[in-house]
Amino acid sequence: MSQINIRNLSNENDDGSPEIVGVSTFSATSFFVPPKGNTAERPSDCEPGSIRFNTDTSNLEYFRGNTIGWSQFELINPNLGGGTGSNTGVGVRGFIMGGNGSPDSTREEIEFITVSTLGNSQDFGQLTQGSQAAFGGLGNRTHAFYAGGSQIPAGLNVIQKITVASTGNAVDYGDITAGNRASGGGASNQIRSMLGGGNLGSPATNVIEYFSTIQSGNSVDFGDLSGAAEGVEGSVNSSTRGLFYGIASYGANTIEFITMSTTGNSSDFGDLTQGVASGAGGGNSTRGVVGGGYTPETSPATRVNTIQFVTIATTGNAQDFGDLTQNRSGMNAMSSPTRTVFAGGAVYPTFYNVMDKIEIATTGNAIDFGDIAGSGSTNGAIFNSNAVSNGHGGL
Secondary structure (H helix, E strand, C coil): CCCCCCCCCCCCCCCCCCCCCCCCCCCCCCCCCCCEECHHHCCCCCCCCCEEEECCCCEEEEECCCCCCEEECCCCCCCECCCCHHHHCCECEEEEECCEECCECCCCEEEEEECCCCCCCEEEEECCCCCECCECCCECCCEEEEECCECCCCECCEEEEEECCCCCCCEEEEECCCCCCECCEEEECCCEEEEECCECCCCECCEEEEEECCCCCCCEEEEECCCCCCCEEECEECCCEEEEECCCCCCCCEEEEEECCCCCCCEEEEECCCCCECEEEEECCCEEEEECCECCCCCCCCECCEEEEEECCCCCCCEEEEECCCCCECCEEEECCCEEEEECCEECCEECCEEEEEECCCCCCCEEEEECCCCCCCCCCCECCEEEECCCCCC
């Protein structure tokens, strides 16, 4: 085995760097300094596996290829234990927060599951204020967020936070700057949470805002959707892209996307196989899934059990994935890198406590996961809850 002992390796003439080929091992007791630059300076013509230090995020990141782009190294393990029964296993945690648990239409309860297991949810704590129809899918490895929501007829502009590794009550984190908002779409990665659409009482809005998930404070403007959007549940996103569906009219089949590291207006992505309102969005960094919902543009409006999926790194139309165990709308979704769990929902006025699960990499019908235990609500039957996990597609 050949060996080169060096103190420094560089190119002083700026005409190409030295290249080491073959099987190489770097061994030292000190360190090496990778290339660095801000987000705007990310190169786009490098080899997959290239490493750099991002001075905007203060994180190492690596290039995953032209269609996916740059992702930061994740140093936090999302696999948590700490429950009893089905939650004694180690895995990604999912959270069910708030919602309408008739007759309690503004629940304060927070419950959790371990996504890799099967079984019923367990009590986690309480929100600072109960509501339903908050922005879903907002969280990173360490915290989950509950933003906005409706207290019928009044809305909320409060952003609340929980710490995912413990159990306990939510605390105040900041405010939604545009005002009281509910029934919008959420997307998040390790450092940002995006709020798209929703309603400001009436009518629906096209505003996109974001807030930092690593420093408390109010949301700020990001850009606009091409049209107003509401009745969008949960998140469909990778660490770089966030997708919003149902743009321009309630339950439309349109899908648009944003690049989360920048700011600006959304762009066209494609169409759902069927336009739905109040469908649940989830998935991993590769695939986004939308389950259930109802079809307000058909007569009569119908609750559906269909599951659709898209490939997030590309653009294009959704494809059929399979079916839920129960036709319903107003549920929400929690995801790990391999599994999505759909929780609650209703065919109004009947509410459900059912939780279904799918394996994201395959296609096929959902199977039973367990039940929402329903502390503080009738048999755990919940409509318009908020759900998120510490292992969703944006992480």
